[in-house]
Amino acid sequence: MGAKINTKRIIKITDRCVGCAVCMLVCPFDGVDVLGSAEINERCNACMKCLMYCPNSAIEVKEG
Amino acid sequence: MRVAVIGAGLGGLLTASLLSESGYTVDVYEKLNFYGGRFTSFEYRGFQISTGALHMIPHGKRGPLGKLLKSVGSDVEIIDSKPEGEILLNDRIEVRxxxxxxxxxxxxxxxxxxxxxxxxxxxxxxxxxxxxxxxxxxxxxxxxxxxxxxxxxxxxxxxxxxxxxxxxxGGPGIPVGGCKAVVDDLVEIIKSNGGSIRLRNPVIRLITNGNTIKKLESQKDVAEYDLFISNLGHKLTGRLAGREYFEHNGCESKGVKYSISISKPFIGNTGVLFPLNCSRISGMNEVTNADPSLAPKGKHLLMAHQPLFTDNIRKEIEEGLKELRTLLRGFDYEIIAVQSFHDDWPVNRIMSGLDRGYKTPFKNLFVVGDGAKGDDIEVDGIALGVAKLLKEKFSEKVPVRVP
Known part of the structure; x- marks a missing residue:
C-alpha cells in the first residue's frame, strides 16, 4: 500500500463556488464540507465526481 | 417541428414535455451530469436533499404547476398542506x-x-x-x-x-417522492414522446441570421432547429446568442437552506411554520409528515429557509444557525446540510416582480424558468411563465389551461 495522496493538493475549489453543496451530496467518500462554500477534507479520494456535478464549474484539478 | 430546449431545469423540462406531448420533436441540452436543476434531489445519508427547492409546490395540486403536470399526464401525487401555514410566536396560530x-x-x-x-x-x-x-x-x-x-x-x-x-x-403541497419525482416524470414523458435529454452537453453558442436563430452548437455537435427555448435566464441566453440584450447582475434573490435530521417531528404537520421571533429564518417545513420516504426510517426531514440580504454569507449562516439552536432547543436533531444559493445558482435568477417575460430579440427564441416567471411564487411562477408562452405562441397546438 502506498502513502495516502494529499487530495487537498489535487482538488481546488475556486471562488465560483456558491456553497450549494451538490458536491457534498454526490461525494461517495464524504470528502467535502460545505458552509457558505465547499472545502475538501481528508476523506477525499480525488474520484472527481464532484467536478462532474458542480453546477458552477467551481471545482478544478490543480496543475503541477 | 424541431425544438431545442437549453437547460434541463424545471422550466425547460415542463416546456419540453408539453411541446413533446403536442407532437413537437424535442431535444433537451443540459451542461450538467443531472437534470432537474434546482428542483431535484440526491440521496444523502438516507435523506432526499434537494439541490435548491424545499420539496414543496407553493399552491399544491390546484396551482399553475399542479395543473400543468396534470395536463401533461404526470401522475405525481401532490399532498396539499393542512394546515397551510402556522405562525410561531409564543404559541402557534394557524395562518387564516x-x-x-x-x-x-x-x-x-x-x-x-x-x-x-x-x-x-x-x-x-x-x-x-x-x-x-x-x-x-x-x-x-x-x-x-x-x-x-x-x-x-x-x-x-x-x-x-x-x-x-x-x-x-390555496396554499402549498408536497409532491410524493419530492421534487425529483416531478422531474423524473417529466423526463419519462419527454422520452416516451421520442424526445431526448442530452446530459453533459453544454450549448456553446446559438448561430443567428438576423433576428432568427438557425443552429445550436453544443460541445458535441451542431444541429438545426426551428424553435429554441432557453431555461438559462435572459442574461446567459443573450450571451449564447451573441447579443447581450439584458444584463441583470445583482438582481437575483439569494438564500440559505438548512436540512435537519430530527428524531421527533418539530412541526408535526404538512404546512409551513413561520417563526416570527426570528430575524434570519423565515420559514420551515417538515416534508416527511407527507412523505416519510424522504428520510430514513425513524427520522424526519425538517428544512428551514433564510433569505440573504448581505454578501457576508458565512456571518449570515452563523446567525441562522444560532436561531435554529434556539428554535430546536430540547429536540434531538442534527443539521446535515447547509446550502447557499446566489449568483448563477440562486434562489431566483431574477427577483420577483422584475421578470421581463419570455420574449427575446429573436423571433424563434424564448426564455422560460426562474428568469422569466409569471407573477407567482417559485415553481408556480415558473409554471405560469411556461403557460403564458404556450398560450400566447402555441395555443393552436398546445392546449394549456392554468388558473
Whole structure:
C-alpha cells in the first residue's frame, strides 16, 4: 500500500463556488464540507465526481 | 417541428414535455451530469436533499404547476398542506384571516382601493409600518420564505397578484417522492414522446441570421432547429446568442437552506411554520409528515429557509444557525446540510416582480424558468411563465389551461 495522496493538493475549489453543496451530496467518500462554500477534507479520494456535478464549474484539478 | 430546449431545469423540462406531448420533436441540452436543476434531489445519508427547492409546490395540486403536470399526464401525487401555514410566536396560530387584527385587514383594503382608483403602488416597506406586529412580522416571514425578498423589494401590485392566487388556488403541497419525482416524470414523458435529454452537453453558442436563430452548437455537435427555448435566464441566453440584450447582475434573490435530521417531528404537520421571533429564518417545513420516504426510517426531514440580504454569507449562516439552536432547543436533531444559493445558482435568477417575460430579440427564441416567471411564487411562477408562452405562441397546438 502506498502513502495516502494529499487530495487537498489535487482538488481546488475556486471562488465560483456558491456553497450549494451538490458536491457534498454526490461525494461517495464524504470528502467535502460545505458552509457558505465547499472545502475538501481528508476523506477525499480525488474520484472527481464532484467536478462532474458542480453546477458552477467551481471545482478544478490543480496543475503541477 | 424541431425544438431545442437549453437547460434541463424545471422550466425547460415542463416546456419540453408539453411541446413533446403536442407532437413537437424535442431535444433537451443540459451542461450538467443531472437534470432537474434546482428542483431535484440526491440521496444523502438516507435523506432526499434537494439541490435548491424545499420539496414543496407553493399552491399544491390546484396551482399553475399542479395543473400543468396534470395536463401533461404526470401522475405525481401532490399532498396539499393542512394546515397551510402556522405562525410561531409564543404559541402557534394557524395562518387564516382570523389570525390578523381587523385594523390591519382594513389597511389592506384601503391600499387596494388606493391602487385600484389612484394607481398608487409603493414598495411594501412603506405600508409595513402601518401594520400591527403580527401582520408585519408575517409579511416579512412570508416574503422571505416564498420569494427570498424583503418588503422593500416588492410593490403592492405584485404582492396583490400573489395574494389573489393564494385565495384562488390555496396554499402549498408536497409532491410524493419530492421534487425529483416531478422531474423524473417529466423526463419519462419527454422520452416516451421520442424526445431526448442530452446530459453533459453544454450549448456553446446559438448561430443567428438576423433576428432568427438557425443552429445550436453544443460541445458535441451542431444541429438545426426551428424553435429554441432557453431555461438559462435572459442574461446567459443573450450571451449564447451573441447579443447581450439584458444584463441583470445583482438582481437575483439569494438564500440559505438548512436540512435537519430530527428524531421527533418539530412541526408535526404538512404546512409551513413561520417563526416570527426570528430575524434570519423565515420559514420551515417538515416534508416527511407527507412523505416519510424522504428520510430514513425513524427520522424526519425538517428544512428551514433564510433569505440573504448581505454578501457576508458565512456571518449570515452563523446567525441562522444560532436561531435554529434556539428554535430546536430540547429536540434531538442534527443539521446535515447547509446550502447557499446566489449568483448563477440562486434562489431566483431574477427577483420577483422584475421578470421581463419570455420574449427575446429573436423571433424563434424564448426564455422560460426562474428568469422569466409569471407573477407567482417559485415553481408556480415558473409554471405560469411556461403557460403564458404556450398560450400566447402555441395555443393552436398546445392546449394549456392554468388558473
Amino acid at each position: 384571516s382570523s389570525a390578523f387584527p381587523l385594523k390591519s385587514k382594513f389597511k389592506f383594503f384601503k391600499w387596494l382601493l388606493k391602487y385600484r382608483v389612484l394607481r398608487i403602488d409603493p414598495y411594501m416597506d412603506a405600508y409595513e409600518k402601518e401594520l400591527d406586529d403580527v401582520s408585519a412580522g408575517f409579511l416579512r416571514s412570508f416574503l422571505g420564505w416564498s420569494l427570498s425578498i424583503s418588503p422593500s423589494q416588492i410593490k403592492f401590485s405584485k404582492l396583490l397578484a400573489i395574494y389573489n392566487r393564494v385565495v384562488e388556488c
